[in-house]
Amino acid sequence: MNVSAATGILIPFIGTSLGAALVFFMKKQLRQSVQRALTGFAAGVMTAASVWSLLIPAIEQSSSMGAFSFVPAVSGFWIGTLFLLILDKTIPHLHMFADTAEGHKSKLQRTTMMLLAVTLHNIPEGMAVGVMYAGLLSGSGNITVSGALALAIGIAIQNVPEGAIISMPLHVEGKSKPFSFLGGVLSGVVEPIGAVITLLVSSHLVQVMPYMLSFAAGAMIYVVVEELIPETSEGKHSNTGVIMFAVGFTMMMILDVALG
Numbered sequence: 714m715n716v717s718a719a720t721g722i723l724i725p726f727i728g729t730s731l732g733a734a735l736v737f738f739m740k741k742q743l744r745q746s747v748q749r750a751l752t753g754f755a756a757g758v759m760t761a762a763s764v765w766s767l768l769i770p771a772i773e774q775s776s777s778m779g780a781f782s783f784v785p786a787v788s789g790f791w792i793g794t795l796f797l798l799i800l801d802k803t804i805p806h807l808h809m810f811a812d813t814a815e816g817h818k819s820k821l822q823r824t825t826m827m828l829l830a831v832t833l834h835n836i837p838e839g840m841a842v843g844v845m846y847a848g849l850l851s852g853s854g855n856i857t858v859s860g861a862l863a864l865a866i867g868i869a870i871q872n873v874p875e876g877a878i879i880s881m882p883l884h885v886e887g888k889s890k891p892f893s894f895l896g897g898v899l900s901g902v903v904e905p906i907g908a909v910i911t912l913l914v915s916s917h918l919v920q921v922m923p924y925m926l927s928f929a930a931g932a933m934i935y936v937v938v939e940e941l942i943p944e945t946s947e948g949k950h951s952n953t954g955v956i957m958f959a960v961g962f963t964m965m966m967i968l969d970v971a972l973g
Contacts, residue, residue: 717858721865724865725838725905729872731873733876733877733879734880748944752944753954753955753957757958759838759868760962761961762867763930768790768926770860770926785924786926792928793927793929798935802816803816805818824886824888828899828900831875834936834940837929837932838872838904839908840907841933842861842868844922844929845865846908851919859972863972864969867964868904876900880894911925
């Protein structure tokens with residue numbers, strides 16, 4: 714792994730850590746309307762990243778298959794979707810604003826299950842960054858240094874509010890600021906770990922890189938539809954989440970096209 718890949722893998726984790734650090738500077742929990750807006754933004758970034766950074770490159774890398782160049786993208790997308798579905802049904806977790814936990818029944822505390830929810834959310838993001846850098850290092854397809862960096866930066870941007878959404882409620886519930894900060898940071902640890910594992914596996918499976926790219930896309934879209942969009946619509950009806958979704962989508966699209 715070179716310096717460029719190591720830096721790119723760490724960038725999303727840095728974004729989460731910066732967001733978690735807001736607990737040291739803000740006294741109150743983010744308003745529900747603000748959390749909805751930030752969640753909508755994250756959904757937009759992840760959707761655009763899935764399309765522009767993962768699915769389109771997967772189809773382009775399969776161009777030799779002619780009219781069937783969609784097969785790896787569709788196959789990988791469904792495998793990624795089913796993979797997240799299994800994790801969602803297995804890991805006990807609690808989504809923001811929800812009263813009922815999902816996954817296997819557990820006696821874990823509410824804050825712990827909220828932390829697990831964000832961790833589950835971060836798994837496909839780490840995989841996406843890992844597979845992009847695996848493609849870059851292997852020289853497969855049209856993945857460039859700037860394109861991989863654009864994905865890492867886009868995910869990092871939407872990770873900032875995610876870190877705050879974890880650390881600040883922990884402090885409001887009575888946890889110390891250092892403990893709350895640590896909780897926010899830990900929610901993002903899975904990203905570099907997942908990225909490194911995916912990179913190591915993908916680097917030995919260059920021939921199935923289109924499947925790996927679309928696998929990450931399917932996993933991210935699952936998170937968007939199952940978790941983020943419902944949270945964006947929670948509570949009093951508002952168009953803020955929709956507008957922020959569009960902002961996140963266009964920002965990620967601009968990053969990918971301008972840098973890619």
